[in-house]
Amino acid sequence: MAADTPDAAADSGFGRVSRTKDVAFRLLALAATLVGIVSLAVLLANVAVDSIGWLDWQFLTSPPHPNPYEAGFLPALIGSIAIMLLIALITFPLGVGAAVYLEEYASDGYLTKFIQLNIANLAGVPSVVYGLLGLGLFVSLLNLGYGTVFVAAFTVALLILPIVIISAQEAIRAVPDSQRQASYGMGATKWQTIRNVVLPRAMPGIMTGTILALGRAIGETAPLIMIAAPTTVFGVPNSLFSKVSAMPLQIYNWASYPETEFQYGVVAAGVVTLLVVLLTINSIAIIIRNRYQQRT
Amino acid sequence: MSQPDFSHDGIRTARGRAFRYLFMLCALLSILTTVAILLTLLVDAIDFFAQVSFVEFLTGTRWSPTNDPVAFGVLPLISGTLIITVGAALVALPIGLLTAIYLSEYASERRRAYLKPALEVLAGVPTVVYGYFALVYVTPALDTVLPVELTTFNALSASIMVGIMIIPMVSSISEDAMSAVPDSLRQASYGLGATKFTVSTSVVVPAALSGIFSSFILALSRAIGETMIVAIAAGQTPRLIDVTDPAGLFTNSIQTMTAAMVQIGTGDLVGQGAAYKSLFAVGLTLFVITFVMNLISELVASRYREVYR
Numbered sequence: 001m002a003a004d005t006p007d008a009a010a011d012s013g014f015g016r017v018s019r020t021k022d023v024a025f026r027l028l029a030l031a032a033t034l035v036g037i038v039s040l041a042v043l044l045a046n047v048a049v050d051s052i053g054w055l056d057w058q059f060l061t062s063p064p065h066p067n068p069y070e071a072g073f074l075p076a077l078i079g080s081i082a083i084m085l086l087i088a089l090i091t092f093p094l095g096v097g098a099a100v101y102l103e104e105y106a107s108d109g110y111l112t113k114f115i116q117l118n119i120a121n122l123a124g125v126p127s128v129v130y131g132l133l134g135l136g137l138f139v140s141l142l143n144l145g146y147g148t149v150f151v152a153a154f155t156v157a158l159l160i161l162p163i164v165i166i167s168a169q170e171a172i173r174a175v176p177d178s179q180r181q182a183s184y185g186m187g188a189t190k191w192q193t194i195r196n197v198v199l200p201r202a203m204p205g206i207m208t209g210t211i212l213a214l215g216r217a218i219g220e221t222a223p224l225i226m227i228a229a230p231t232t233v234f235g236v237p238n239s240l241f242s243k244v245s246a247m248p249l250q251i252y253n254w255a256s257y258p259e260t261e262f263q264y265g266v267v268a269a270g271v272v273t274l275l276v277v278l279l280t281i282n283s284i285a286i287i288i289r290n291r292y293q294q295r296t
Numbered sequence: 297m298s299q300p301d302f303s304h305d306g307i308r309t310a311r312g313r314a315f316r317y318l319f320m321l322c323a324l325l326s327i328l329t330t331v332a333i334l335l336t337l338l339v340d341a342i343d344f345f346a347q348v349s350f351v352e353f354l355t356g357t358r359w360s361p362t363n364d365p366v367a368f369g370v371l372p373l374i375s376g377t378l379i380i381t382v383g384a385a386l387v388a389l390p391i392g393l394l395t396a397i398y399l400s401e402y403a404s405e406r407r408r409a410y411l412k413p414a415l416e417v418l419a420g421v422p423t424v425v426y427g428y429f430a431l432v433y434v435t436p437a438l439d440t441v442l443p444v445e446l447t448t449f450n451a452l453s454a455s456i457m458v459g460i461m462i463i464p465m466v467s468s469i470s471e472d473a474m475s476a477v478p479d480s481l482r483q484a485s486y487g488l489g490a491t492k493f494t495v496s497t498s499v500v501v502p503a504a505l506s507g508i509f510s511s512f513i514l515a516l517s518r519a520i521g522e523t524m525i526v527a528i529a530a531g532q533t534p535r536l537i538d539v540t541d542p543a544g545l546f547t548n549s550i551q552t553m554t555a556a557m558v559q560i561g562t563g564d565l566v567g568q569g570a571a572y573k574s575l576f577a578v579g580l581t582l583f584v585i586t587f588v589m590n591l592i593s594e595l596v597a598s599r600y601r602e603v604y605r
Contacts, residue, residue: 022493026402032394033403033411036418036463043429097322105316106323117594119326124514124590125583126521128554129333131561132579136336158329165326191312212420219422222523222554225561226575248424248524255428255528263432271425278422 044275050268059269063234064250068261073270076250078236079149080218080277083246086153087160087217092210094157095164096199099206102165103172104194123162130159131226139227147229150240155223160213167209171202204292211285215278221248247274337583340576347570353577359534359551361560361571368574370581372534376451376550377520379537380530383455383546384462384519389512391459392466393501396508399467400474401496412468419464427528430457435529449531449549457525462515469514469597473507474500510597517589521582523554532559553582 062072098119106112134155138144144151175198183193199206224246225231231253233245247270254267345353348368356369395415399408434453439446446452477500485499501508531549534556538544551559560575 019491022491025493025496026398029394029398029402032391033398033415033467035391036395036460037411037414039460040418040421043433046433047429094322094325097319098326101316101319101323105319115323115326117591118330120594121587121590122326122329124517124521124586124593125333126523126554126586128521128523128557129337129579129583129586132557132576133329133333133336136340136576137332141336161329162326165323189308189312191308191315194315215420219420219424221422221424222527222558225558228561231562248422251424251428252524252528255424255431267428267432271428274422274425278420282420 047268047271050264051272054265055269055272059266060273064232068259068266071254071262071266073247073250073273075233075236076245076247076270077273077277079233079244080246080248080274082149082237083153083156083244084214084218086149086240087157088210088214090153090157091161091164091213095161095210096168096206098161098165099168099172100194100199103169104190104198119162119165123166126222127159127220128222128226130155131223133158134223134227145241145243147224147227147243148241149237149244151227152224152229152244152246155227156217156220159220159223160217163213163216164210167213168202168206171205171209172198174205175201204288208285208289208292211281211288215281215285218246218278218281219248219274221246221252224249225252247277333583337576337580340573341580344570344573344577347573348577357536359556361556361574362563366571368570368577370553370578372536373551373553373556373578374581375537376526376530376534376555377552379451379545379550380455380458380522380526380552381516381519383451384459384522385512385516387456387459388462388466388515388519392463392511392515393470393508395463395467396470396474396511397496397501400471401492401500415464415467418460419462421461423461423522423524424528426457426461427454427525430454430525430529444543444547446547447531447549449529449533450547451530451550452546454526454528454530455546457529458519458522461522461525462518465515465518466511469511470504470508473504473511473597476507477503506596506599510593513589513593513596517586517593520589521554521586523558526552527555527558530555532556553578557582 058070059072060077061074062070063075064073065071102112102115106115134151138151138154139146179197179201180193183197188196229249230243230245231249233243235242237244251267251270251274254262254270257263353368353370355371356367357371358367358369359372360367399411403411430453431449434456435446435448435450438453481499481503482495485495490498530552532551532555533549534551535548557575557578560571563571
């Protein structure tokens with residue numbers, strides 16, 4: 001056959017490619033898949049080792065301090081949790097409401113397409129731009145104060161809202177249509193069908209998506225910088241309008257300190273704490289998803 | 297207008313309609329958010345352009361908002377952003393594409409089940425953590441390995457970290473596009489005696505090209521908007537691309553648009569000055585660039601979704 005000549009094989013894409021090349025490509029692709037995962041694992045191992053001796057009870061229960069041996073994370077930790085709880089209260093009803101409208105009520109018209117495209121675009125807007133939105137809208141226009149819990153939560157809530165909406169839509173879409181038809185067949189109205197059939201069935205998916213979005217919210221730094229949240233506060237926030245810091249902000253602040261004790265000790269402890277909180281949040285989401293999968 | 301209907305059914309319908317409008321409001325909130333973003337950016341940016349000419353902003357080659365002599369040329373920031381984006385693309389695009397090929401064509405169901413979530417973790421790590429990694433671990437490590445001298449803050453380690461962060465964006469969207477390629481195409485080329493390598497590179501990748509392209513644009517848009525990694529690890533030295541010293545671009549400190557915004561945001565520039573307002577002008581520039589890219593990505597992606605349905 002003509003394909004036996006090496007030139008013809010090289011020219012046509014379907015010529016004979018050596019087994020070695022096939023195997024080599026397979027290994028290359030596998031290696032590429034592992035590059036990111038392995039480098040992250042190495043970096044995480046580094047930071048975990050560096051945090052040893054620094055991440056202790058004193059660190060978790062003290063306010064920040066210029067002396068690395070007395071520096072603590074408590075105000076940032078509580079600040080992050082406070083902001084996150086408020087974000088959950090804001091994004092959950094709004095996100096689910098928007099998703100229910102888009103999946104259950106909206107017709108396939110241009111308005112729906114426009115809203116959908118708009119949500120996809122919002123999900124891609126850089127977070128630092130949301131910070132400017134918070135600065136212009138909540139701080140300058142509504143005068144809610146620089147860097148307060150309230151402003152921080154609303155700003156980051158707008159940022160993660162598109163993600164919550166998109167994941168809630170997917171959960172609602174996954175409810176089989178036969179269940180809706182059965183509900184209508186029993187004489188239920190649209191709202192009754194949504195409340196009694198669609199939402200309960202979609203809830204585990206909605207919860208998983210929302211919790212994962214909250215995990216993203218807890219790591220957001222740039223928007224908080226833009227609304228002038230202080231990178232270091234020494235007290236735990238005691239009202240919605242007290243100034244608040246957050247774990248990533250405190251880490252950002254510490255990372256700029258030149259001392260080795262901060263660079264390789266205190267910051268590492270902060271990073272590990274942040275990642276542990278993040279991991280806890282994500283595990284909750286995974287547990288919810290798994291329990292739901294087992295039941296169906 | 298008809299009489300209000302107070303019968304049982306009437307109340308049910310009224311309540312149903314009330315919920316419908318309530319939910320619609322939630323959905324319309326997303327449009328309001330876009331409008332609010334545009335307005336907040338525009339109002340202050342217009343104020344800024346009343347003090348600094350639009351042409352000077354777009355063509356000026358020096359960015360120095362606070363130090364005398366004050367200058368507001370955005371080009372050095374755009375060129376810093378470009379350096380980071382190119383560096384991140386060199387890391388993320390080939391790795392992400394190969395990852396997508398592996399996951400879609402080679403990996404067994406079981407292997408994919410744990411590789412995919414592991415990859416998603418890359419995008420879930422807070423960027424402030426990546427920035428810290430770049431500054432404290434990657435830069436010293438590269439400095440010992442590479443023959444060239446790296447400064448403490450440099451574009452190289454920052455762009456590598458941004459690249460690693462955006463790998464999952466490339467791989468997951470590309471993989472979706474590859475999975476959407478009908479199996480009949482693969483079977484046909486296997487029938488012609490093709491190996492898996494040929495099927496992957498000559499059939500699946502070309503067929504999924506619009507999806508792959510869309511994932512590239514989206515990932516690059518993320519790299520352009522990425523803030524904390526560059527603010528921590530790339531430094532605050534706005535500089536224009538110097539074609540005579542291409543290596544120096546990566547080994548030295550640069551400043552991106554986002555890092556400049558952080559610098560102004562953490563400064564004590566509250567109020568009305570041009571330096572404070574320049575925040576919004578840079579923000580607007582960033583928003584317009586990423587908006588256009590996201591739109592292109594979305595439009596290209598919706599094309600491949602329709603082709604194989």
